[in-house]
Amino acid sequence: MIELKATLFNRGNMAEYIRDVALNDNRSPKPLPACRCGNTALHIVYIDEERTVNVGSEDRLLTLKGVPRSYCDQCGRTLGDLRLAAKIETVLDDEILWRLNRREIIPEQLEFESLLSVTH
Numbered sequence: 001m002i003e004l005k006a007t008l009f010n011r012g013n014m015a016e017y018i019r020d021v022a023l024n025d026n027r028s029p030k031p032l033p034a035c036r037c038g039n040t041a042l043h044i045v046y047i048d049e050e051r052t053v054n055v056g057s058e059d060r061l062l063t064l065k066g067v068p069r070s071y072c073d074q075c076g077r078t079l080g081d082l083r084l085a086a087k088i089e090t091v092l093d094d095e096i097l098w099r100l101n102r103r104e105i106i107p108e109q110l111e112f113e114s115l116l117s118v119t120h
């Protein structure tokens, strides 16, 4: 099915097709399936997170705004997704490096959402 769609929309270029689909994917993030307290009805909240990024030879604080987390109404815990956290770190590091190489100013804050449409 994926190959047929890639042929239909991107002349069989699978990588281009997947990139297109990802860019047009506007679904909302799904909360984690369950909390440690047993609650299985978590919902997504968006929080601002401080991150340390390496800028040249110095470490700097950057606020990543609107990071999705799972929130539990029952016990008040906010749960992070470890896999997502690790991926954010990689993408953020790449983004900073890319901006440094182009001599762009490194912002003090960045929208999480903007990382989703990074194509370089």
Ligand SMILES: [Zn+2]
Pocket (backbone or CB within 6 Å): 035, 036, 037, 038, 039, 072, 073, 074, 075, 076, 077
């Ligand atoms: Zn809970």
